[in-house]
Amino acid sequence: MNIVSDKDILSKNKNGLQVGEEEHERTFKAQEVAKELNLKGKVCPYTFIESMLALEEMEIGEVLRVIVDYPPAVCDVPKSLQNEGYEILDVSPTNETDWAILVKNTEFK
Amino acid sequence: MKFSEEQIHRYSRQMILPGIGGKGQRKLAEAKVFIMGAGGLGSPAAIYLAAAGVGTIGLADSDDVEIHNLQRQILHRTCDIGLPKVESGRKTLESLNPEVKVEIYCERVTSTNIQRIIKGYDLVLDGSDNFPTRFLVNDACYFERKTLISGAILRYDGQLSTFKPHAGGPCYRCLCPEPPPPGLVPSCQEAGVLGAVAGIIGLFQANEALKEILGIGQSMAGRFLLFNALNLSFTEMKIQRNPECPLCGENPTIKELIDYTQSCSTRDTAPLQTSTKTLD
Numbered sequence: 012m013n014i015v016s017d018k019d020i021l022s023k024n025k026n027g028l029q030v031g032e033e034e035h036e037r038t039f040k041a042q043e044v045a046k047e048l049n050l051k052g053k054v055c056p057y058t059f060i061e062s063m064l065a066l067e068e069m070e071i072g073e074v075l076r077v078i079v080d081y082p083p084a085v086c087d088v089p090k091s092l093q094n095e096g097y098e099i100l101d102v103s104p105t106n107e108t109d110w111a112i113l114v115k116n117t118e119f120k
Numbered sequence: 121m122k123f124s125e126e127q128i129h130r131y132s133r134q135m136i137l138p139g140i141g142g143k144g145q146r147k148l149a150e151a152k153v154f155i156m157g158a159g160g161l162g163s164p165a166a167i168y169l170a171a172a173g174v175g176t177i178g179l180a181d182s183d184d185v186e187i188h189n190l191q192r193q194i195l196h197r198t199c200d201i202g203l204p205k206v207e208s209g210r211k212t213l214e215s216l217n218p219e220v221k222v223e224i225y226c227e228r229v230t231s232t233n234i235q236r237i238i239k240g241y242d243l244v245l246d247g248s249d250n251f252p253t254r255f256l257v258n259d260a261c262y263f264e265r266k267t268l269i270s271g272a273i274l275r276y277d278g279q280l281s282t283f284k285p286h287a288g289g290p291c292y293r294c295l296c297p298e299p300p301p302p303g304l305v306p307s308c309q310e311a312g313v314l315g316a317v318a319g320i321i322g323l324f325q326a327n328e329a330l331k332e333i334l335g336i337g338q339s340m341a342g343r344f345l346l347f348n349a350l351n352l353s354f355t356e357m358k359i360q361r362n363p364e365c366p367l368c369g370e371n372p373t374i375k376e377l378i379d380y381t382q383s384c385s386t387r388d389t390a391p392l393q394t395s396t397k398t399l400d
Contacts, residue, residue: 056136060128063135064142095138 044113045073051080051109058084059091062114066097069116074100077112085110121146127219131173139336145173149219151333154178154241156229156257158205160318161247161271161325163195168326170213170220174333177213178241180225181205192315229253231377234260243332245269245325251299252380258283258292259377262367268292269328269340271321273313278321278347281359282328282340285368289341294362294369299380317349 048065050058062077069075079088089099092114100113123142128135135145151174155162158181166177185196185208193205200208206224213222225237234256238244244266246257254272261268265286272279285291324345331337346355366373 056132057128060132060135060142064123064128067142091136095141 043074044076045069047076047078049078050084051078053079053084054081055084055087056091059088062088062092062112063095063097066092066114066116071116071118073116075114075116077114078105079110079112080108085112088112089114121149127173130217134172139334144334144336147333147335148173148330149175151243152176152178152241153243153245153329153333154180154238155245155247156253157181157247157249158193158195158209159183159189159247159249160192160273160313160315161322162245163193163209163247164319164322165245165247165271165326165329166195166209166213167216168323169329170217170222172326172330173217174220174329176221176223176241178223178225178237179206179209179213180227180229180237181209182226182228192313192318194319229256231256231379234377235264238264238266241266243267243269243329245271245329247271247322247325250382252382254292255299255380256377259367259374262286262291263377267332267341269325269332271325273317273321274311276314276317276349278317278324278349280321280324280328280340280345280347281343282332284339284341285361287341288361290359290361291365291368293367293374294365295344295359297362297364297366302382314349317347320347320349 046065046069048062050061053061058077058079058081062075065075077088079085085102089102089112093099096117098115098117100115102110102112105111123145131145134140135142153169153174153176155166155177158166158179162179162181166179169177181204183205185200185203185205187198187201189196190198195209195212196205197208200211204226206226210222210224213220227233229237238260244257244261246254246268248254248257258268261283262285268283270281270283270292283289283291328340332339342359344357344359346357347353361368363370
């Protein structure tokens with residue numbers, strides 16, 4: 012299993028996109044979000060579980076947008092989803108309190 | 121099945137495990153597990169299966185709760201003395217997890233009713249305390265093509281295996297073709313058992329049941345585990361299908377279920393392999 016470290020997630024959160032990823036950024040932002048899940052007010056591990064449950068019901072290739080406001084979830088949810096094999100497209104703040112996680116349902120199972 | 125907020129909270133610590141998730145939790149909710157005996161092995165197994173959210177648990181036992189059961193049979197409390205074990209067991213399981221459907225069979229399981237009882241279940245756990253029942257359960261599981269998770273304990277020893285002859289593995293009779301003659305070994309009252317050993321082996325059975333339901337990990341089919349509590353030692357042996365097995369071999373002689381007689385002074389009549397014998 013490919014284990015994702017906090018550092019991997021945080022390096023993207025804090026530094027924004029790395030060099031060479033801008034094209035990728037534009038591509039995935041243009042992707043249609045099939046479902047949005049508002050998990051504001053929820054804490055870990057429920058943020059991860061609810062994201063995973065939503066993804067399990069979605070078609071392969073569809074993108075889920077998860078909104079969280081629990082700071083540890085910004086790191087933990089993408090890391091846990093990535094460990095499960097889902098593809099994290101983006102993690103970015105939407106305002107002072109909320110973060111949006113874009114995750115793609117992948118054909119890993 | 122859509123999970124409620126309460127279900128997500130109840131099962132969160134296992135739903136986050138790789139290999140479980142929502143899909144695995146649904147498998148557990150749809151699973152039906154039959155437990156033979158609400159005693160030393162059946163108690164811990166049933167409690168953990170109920171806690172994990174196994175949807176239907178069948179409990180069969182014709183005995184009432186007695187004070188000497190309480191040292192190891194953790195489904196039952198002192199206030200349950202005198203109640204049928206299955207009633208007491210159902211009460212405990214339902215209070216732990218009201219989502220679990222508990223089917224009880226307060227009757228002696230024999231050749232005439234066992235196939236009807238286990239037919240509706242996916243998996244059978246044997247926690248019986250005597251060889252006649254142990255052989256009956258094995259044979260019925262073979263005829264009904266049910267996976268059997270077998271546990272046995274005595275004194276400080278325990279043993280564990282999974283029998284799936286329908287999937288190519290051995291059955292219990294591949295190891296021990298016939299029940300040992302009555303009187304060969306001391307009665308269970310004389311032999312004794314440490315309660316914690318019952319807990320350990322019963323929980324191994326629950327663990328294997330969960331793995332079989334979820335389709336994760338390495339099955340105990342074709343493997344036989346011996347446990348000794350005093351040394352805290354585990355010995356694992358590979359076991360194979362016996363072509364001369366009277367039940368699942370090439371020329372089977374057992375074509376129907378057999379009710380072996382049971383002497384009241386020798387509820388457990390012989391060891392399976394070594395010094396390890398059965399006691400609920």
